[in-house]
Amino acid sequence: MTVEAFAKRYGPWALIAGASEGIGEAFARELARRGSNLVLVARRREPLEATARKIAEAGGIQVRCIPLDLARADAAAVLAQELADLDVGLVVYNAALAPTGEFLKIPLAEQLSAIDVNTRGPLALAHHFGERMAVRGSGGIILLSSLTAFQGSPFVATYGATKSFLLTFAEGLWFELAPRGVDVLAVCAGATRTPHYLAHYTKRAPGELDPDPVAREALARLGRGPFMIPGRFNRFASQLMRRLLSRRLTIRIMGGQTRHLATRP
Secondary structure, three states: OOHHHHHHHHOOEEEEEOOOOHHHHHHHHHHHHOOOEEEEEEOOHHHHHHHHHHHHHOOOOOEEEEEOOOOOOOHHHHHHHHOOOOOEEEEEEOOOOOOOOOHHHOOHHHHHHHHHHHHHHHHHHHHHHHHHHHHHOOEEEEEEEEHHHHOOOOOOHHHHHHHHHHHHHHHHHHHHHHHHOEEEEEEEEOOEOOHHHHHHOOOOOOOOEOHHHHHHHHHHHOOOOOEEOOOHHHHHHHHHHHHOOOHHHHHHHHHHHHHHHOOOO
16 A cells, blocks of 8 residues: 555554554554654653654654553543544554463452453544544554464463454454444564563563564555464464364463463562
């Protein structure tokens, strides 16, 4: 898709939730290259504003920052009010909380916060901005899921379950909203070298990617199906595990990859 066609379908403004670093920051850079004005949302003000400055310095687009904890029950209402004057044609929901460790040892409040950020947040934003896009007859919604969506994931069980929700949610919206001109895509990313990943996952995973190719591949696939998996190795491994291996064995393999997360820091 040409830059002009992308701007016509998904412009003039893009909202990125979880934009201060990692995949969210990569989406911001890629969308800026496509000429989209940006609304960047994240909980931590300082890294969010630093990211916004770097992108704005490149010139050519407008950038707004909204520091906001997306675990708040009124987060979507706050964004709806803040952005009432903007024509948002693309929403990228990258924000996530990932409690790690044995399920029974992770505080319940932490896991409920993950549900708020990872499921209620994207649902509420998709509802509000999806309605606006449907009225105008064009737009896109990208929800960051994960390879953990395809099977139970020991020691990140709640996180994996929220990513399963995002995958099936996006698939349903893809069918519902396509006739209204709104493209919906779940991005089932594998291990990605974000600051959070590098700080918490000492065991390297096969098929690791940098954030930039994840964002590029996702934007290239928008409008071409309900979900995508970035990276050739990840696509191959996912197909192999889903089609040839039993679900029980797949969960055990996953548990072997995540067992080092059982001990909380």
